[in-house]
Amino acid sequence: MTTWKIGGPAEYIYWPPDRQTLIEAVKLAESAGIPVWIIGRGSNLLIADAGLPGLTIVTTDLQKLTWGDYKVTVEAGYSLARLAQETAERGWSGLDFARGIPGTIGGAIIMNAGAYGGEISQKLIKVKVLMERELQELPRRDLKFTYRESCLRGKGLILEAEFWFEPGDRKQLLAGMASNLAKRKAAQPLELPNAGSVFRNPPQESAGRLLEAAGWKGKGRGGAFVSEKHANFIVNTGQATAGDVLGLIQDIQEDILRKYGLDLQPEVEYLKWRG
Ligand SMILES: Cc1cc2nc3c(=O)[nH]c(=O)nc-3n(C[C@H](O)[C@H](O)[C@H](O)COP(=O)(O)OP(=O)(O)OC[C@H]3O[C@@H](n4cnc5c(N)ncnc54)[C@H](O)[C@@H]3O)c2cc1C
Known part of the structure; x- marks a missing residue:
């Protein structure tokens, strides 16, 4: 379940098919006193060899996406790299820096993922989160983003996010992303x-x-x-x-x-x- 391909087993593991089921699973586990762990693509995680007791929830089936006018609303399990590619193909500038980052939208927001001078927080409008057993909508400023950090880590379960974009040159965006991917391949x-x-x-x-x-x-x-x-x-x-x-x-x-x-x-x- 992690890109390092190491770490022990999860006691229980669950891929909720939609947001409502995810919320129910978390609430059930919490009321039964079972620890809950949230995982996206596992691309920033080292999991102990002893594994994780309780319930590990993987968000990657939360995939709904709605296009707006230079805006997009997307669920937490959507691939950041895929969203970068799809928005650039529309000629929308904003997430092109993220084409080579292999995480989910939720994982990327939690750690304010960034590359080549861009950070995901720069284009975020708001998130929907489950926090303190309540569904909440938080604007960008409430997430207190800093270098590779947000105040949500370990505190809020991100369900959905909304991003804004600027009009860009499709060809230039795609060429920039291809060049960054080539640089990554050469250097990583x-x-x-x-x-x-x-x-x-x-x-x-x-x-x-x-x-x-x-x-x-x-x-x-x-x-x-x-x-x-x-x-x-x-x-x-x-x-x-x-x-x-x-x-x-x-x-x-x-x-x-x-x-x-x-x-x-x-x-x-x-x-x-x-x-
Ligand atoms: C080859 C490679 C290149 C990379 N390049 C970059 C780079 O250029 N820049 C960069 O910033 N990172 C980079 N990363 C690291 C990683 O891809 C990012 O940190 C990514 O954003 C992590 O997302 P994830 O879905 O894999 O999160 P995970 O690793 O699954 O989880 C990370 C943290 O986020 C939490 N989390 C995940 N989803 C949610 C959610 N929905 N709600 C609440 N908490 C959640 C987890 O509990 C955990 O605390 C790279 C990784 C690899 C393997």
Whole structure:
């Protein structure tokens, strides 16, 4: 269920077919005291080898989309990359930066996904969320977006989002996206299971550059290795465990702190039962 293809099993797993069923499932689980975990495409997640107790809900069947006038309303499980492609094909500018980001709309909003100077928060109008057992509609400003973060993480279940766009040049948008995809293919180890950038960039720094300078390329633990192609990617060479990845992350953090005095923070999220 994750792009790293590691982590233990979910006790129960459920793909709700629509929003109403999703809400009912969450409410039922909560009233029975069962922990609930929300997953989109699992492209930013490290899940503990022990797995997740309780109910894991995967949003990828929530796929409704309504076109408006340079606006779109879309459910949380829709693919961000697909929405980027479809809007650019209409000549709508705004999400073209996101063509190579393999997550869902919900996962992307939670962590304010971004690339090439763009961030998903820039084009968001509002979200519908389930929060504190209530259905709520929150405008963009209430989500308190910062670099790769929003205040909804772990607090609100995103059901739907509305975005706005600007008129653009279809050909230019499609060419820009193709060029960015080619750059990703050349620079990122897309041939092996990974979760994108492992660490957030420190202010005015690039985590990848730091790791490369510190000699981490090609180093590993068990089946998990720092990519030779891009030092901020950890790849699963086939047999990695979540413990290998976690250990490697901690080794890197200690080394970078010692060498540069910088406290590197993970961009990937670690899901582990702490109950
Ligand atoms: C090859 C590759 C390249 C990448 N490039 C980029 C990049 O350029 N820029 C970038 O920002 N990221 C990048 N990523 C990381 C990742 O794709 C994004 O973070 C993406 O937005 C995560 O979405 P997801 O659906 O996979 O979320 P998941 O990984 O499934 O979940 C991430 C978090 O969001 C929560 N969540 C998911 N859906 C919902 C919902 N509906 N409501 C509430 N919470 C929810 C989960 O509980 C979890 O806390 C890359 C990943 C890969 C594998």
